[in-house]
Structure formats: structure tokens, C-alpha cells
Amino acid sequence: MDSFLSPSLQHWLDLTGIFVFALSGALLAVRRNFDVFGMAVLAAVTGLGGGLFRDLVIGAVPPAAFTDLGYALTPLVATVIVFFLHPEVERITKAVLVFDAAGLGLFCVTGTLKAHEYGLSLTSSAVLGLATAAGGGVLRDVLANEVPSLLRWDREVYAVPAVVGAAATALLIHGDRVNPVTMTGTAVLAFVLRLLALRYGWRAPRAWNRRSARPDES
Template sequence: MLHDLFPPGIQHALDLAGIFVFATAGALLAVRKNFDVFGIAVLAEVTALGGGLFRDIVIGAVPPAAFGELSFFVTPLIAAALVFFLHPEVQRINRAIKVFDAAGLALFCVTGTTKAYEYGLGLTASAALGLATAVGGGVLRDVLANEVPTLLRDREMYAVPATVGAAMIALSIAFDALNALTTAAAIVTTFVLRLLAMQFHWRAPLAWNRRSAVSEEP
């Protein structure tokens, strides 16, 4: 589906760009946690490829794309090497990295949903795997770094935009309206929602009428 909407070269370049920015985010967290070079590389790989790896195993697309395409595996190592040597400079452009990360989130929730549907899953399951593709690597990264996963405490609505994008693709498929326009609309909507959440510090709602005196952990 998605490969019918965009030329293969463009689709591959977009995948690599998303993998690179996700890997950079993972490597930066490893640096902040004082991980060694191996830990930096592992967190970069896991962040970049974890979501897609989980999706491919669930739908039976084996070997997963992360292992079948050498460039997918090497790109996170390049990002890890850059962060290892240039992390002060990379940290200074962290805002720009977050913008690219939002673009990767938007792309991956769409590609994940369409690929899951191509392998025979229903619309709801496909949207769920689209979300997993977009945020799964970040969850694994946070667990390995001993952080509360962003998925569970969505302070700047990271998972919500991906859910919206995946749902838009699922609805487009349901109404036989999946084309370049609706795909682009899902990507742009996810991207813009994520940017607005970062700008205005939007977050998902807490428990209704919560009156506990226990303060939220930092």
C-alpha cells in the first residue's frame, strides 16, 4: 500500500531518516545516563528498530526488516558514533532533533499500520501495531535506561498523536480511501499534534477526579 504511494527510493530514505533521529534520541539518553560506548550503541539500536522489530515478529514478516536490510542496522550505529564523539554539539540542537523525532513518529505510525494490514490483520489490530511501531523502541529504551516509559506517562502527548495518525490510516482503509492525500494528511496531523504538544506542554488526562495526596514522581 504505502510502497504504491511513494517511490521506493523516497520511502527508503524516509525510513532511514526516521531510524537515524530515533537512534540519536536513544544515544543521547545513554550519554545522560553515563553509559559506555556499548550501551550507547545498544540504546541507539533499540530505540530506532525496536518498534518495527516487534511489529514484524507479530505479523510474521521474518526475517524482520531490521535484519534483512543492512542499512537499517548500520544507520543507528552511525548515529551512536556521532553522539559518542559530538554529544555536546548534538545536545545543543536537541530542539531540532525533537522536531525530526516528531516526523519519524508520524511516518512510523503510518508505515506500521499499513504493513500490518497488508499482512492480514484487522483494522483495529493494524492501528495498534502502527502505534507500537512508532513508540515501541522508545518504551524499550526507557526500560533499559530505568526510566518510566513515555508511553505510560505521556507528558507531552507522544503516544496520542501516533494513535491519531494510525487511526486515520485505519479509517482510510475502511472507507477504501487510502491514497497519497489521506496518507499525507495522517502524517501531517500526527506531526503537527506532536509539535503543538511540545510547544504548549499538552499531556494526556490523569485519572478522573484524582484526590490522592501523593505527589507525582518527577
């Protein structure tokens, strides 16, 4: 199994993704008025959920979250930071979305890379990159009793930026152009696409000629 990035760089990219996703989970817990234990649980699930799913699928067992102390401690650090330094309530929602977008960008790249390193095809690697990026956010929303952003038509596009980032990573692998600069650029691309979707209200289309007697729900 050839590694595209050095183990040290891959490790720090993973920790960075876990941290920013964990921040979004802890901030959502504050908005939902959870206690400190609930904050820690939501931070851990958000930061580690997608990576755990990826590692189980590709057979990287036991998952890194259970063998590397840094993976377990990072969500706790994020929880402590949010517990003491969270922004004013009216600004929490925006902070959640920004950190979530950052995690989405990082994990669609690292998830695709690791899946391909374990022998998956480029297409399967990109799919697993999407699952890595979106999995933690889906679990976070479910535990917070919210419909996952991934499934809501009335929320700005969520999966599309991750799909773009994962697909771009797969293309870079195919062209043997993987390096820290290109991977950073790909993560930033997915991040910016998500922020633009939030800024301009981009949404995925619903069923053609949709008919429903029920009013739209938000």
C-alpha cells in the first residue's frame, strides 16, 4: 500500500479535521442547551464518526480513534474551548456552519486518500471520501434531534461540495498530482463551495413537477 502523503502529515490533517468538526458539534450542543457531557458526546461523534465508518469499511481496524490518544483527546479539547469561549448565542449558528464547512473540506480529501491507499478504486474512494466528510455531521444532527442537513431540501447544498472535493482528489490521484499543495487547494475548494452555498442560498433541485398537498416544511 503506497502512501500519497507522509504519515505525519496525514495524521495532522486528520486531527485538524476532527478538531474543526468537533467544534461544530460542541457549538451545536450549546445551541441545543446540552450540558458539558452532551457537548463532549456531540463533539466526539461529529469529529470521529465519519472516520470510524471509513476505517471499518476499508478494514483499518482497530480504527485510529481507538489506537491513537490524539484522536480521542482532540474532541475533548474542542469541548473545553467551546465550553469557556463559545460566542454569543445569536452567533453560534453561523460558527457551527463555518466549522462544519471546514471539516467537510478536510475530510473529503483525507477520506478519499486513505480509502485509495487501502486498495479501493478511484470511484469507490471518492464515495467513501464523501461518507467520511458527511458521516459525522449526519450523526451529530440525529443526536441533536434535527433532520440531517444532508437530507434537507430547504438547506443549502451540503453533499455537493464534498462530492466536488472527493472527485477532485480522485482525479489528482489518477494524474499522480497528490502533494500537500494540491490537497490543501482541494480542501479549500470544497470549503469555499460550501460557504458560497451558505452565502447565496444554493439548493439542490427537488423532484421534477413535484406535487404535494402538504405545505413545505423547514
